[in-house]
Amino acid sequence: MLLLFDGNLGARETLRFIEEKLDSGIWSWDLATGNMHWSHGFFSLLGIEPDSIKPSSTILSQMVHPDDRPPSEAVIRTLNEGLPAEWEFRIIRPNGRIRWIETRSELLLDLDGRPVRSIGVSFDVTKRHELRQSLDIATGRYEAMVGAAQGIVWFGDANGAITKLHWPDDLSGGRSATRHEHWADILHPDERASVEGLWRQAALSRTHFKFEHRIRQRDGSFRWTRTIIVQMVSRRDEPLELIGVSTDIDNEKRYSPSSARPRQITGAQIRGARGMLALSVRDLAEIARTSPTTIRRYEQIEGPINSSETSLEAIERALMQAGIEFTFPEIGKPGIRPR
Secondary structure: OOOOOOOOOHHHHHHHHHHHHHOEEEEEEEOOOOEEEEOHHHHHHHOOOOOOOOOEHHHHHHHEOHHHOOOHHHHHHHHHHOOOEEEEEEEEOOOOOEEEEEEEEEEEEOOOOOEEEEEEEEEEOHHHHHHHHHHHHHHHHHHHHHHHOOOEEEEEEOOOOEEEEEOOHHHHOOOOOOOOOOHHHHEOHHHHHHHHHHHHHHHOOOOOEEEEEEEEOOOOOEEEEEEEEEEEEOOOOOEEEEEEEEEEOHHHHHOOEOOOOOOOOEHHHHHHHHHHOOOOHHHHHHHHOOOHHHHHHHHOOOOEOOOOOHHHHHHHHHHHHOOEEEEOOOOOOOEEEEO
């Protein structure tokens, strides 16, 4: 046996050192007499002053959390089978604190093959369970955020290669939520190369990457989306992976208001806006401080009104102030809607 300390107490001090550094303790249980022996390290695991009480299976059982106490049938089966056993359980220390204990034990048999003694080593694994709980919480939050994103969630490695996709139910069309081999197929053919390049650029950047592109829908059509890519880094500031979320902006792209996408209004828009506001020609003329004749002339024009007259600007401004929003879609005719 390797002794770490010299002298008569070398073996005892070596065991103490190992138990202290590994936060562990050893024990034995005589199955015939019921007597137990605990090392100083095992006393410490239980939060009990060493040698302050006589070790017993009864005391140990009472300290185990009620929800973690094994059924008597399981204990009997373990003893009968004579096999090594491993289990984790919580104990409630005398001061009320709860600790997680991992125990690994073996049965010693007599010459007739009957179990006579159980021996084991136990470790305090509370930190492991706390980390696992933190991971479960983080995973739960992450899954909830993915579900609430209402868009496609992309995952990429540190080099910018897509590794996983998560599809919303209304867009999946039977496609796997995690399949990524043909992820480029959902992109518009004209934009595949640029999107792939942007992912690679995002892998080299520590700032958020944002760009717009089109996504193939279940019916084969395309809709505009805005993708934001964020790089995840370790505590040592090393790149781990990329996460991107694509949200639908098709209506925003196709039906932007005139304030964002300047266009020349049409006679039909003026007529529609006046009807929506229940204004007569004379009413609108008074609000815009122009003549009814001018308004009628504009409303008779088919298509955009190519005019630099201040009266046209005054009519458009008056309608917008009254609550009208002019829309100019990429596809279809110009329109109006309430602001």
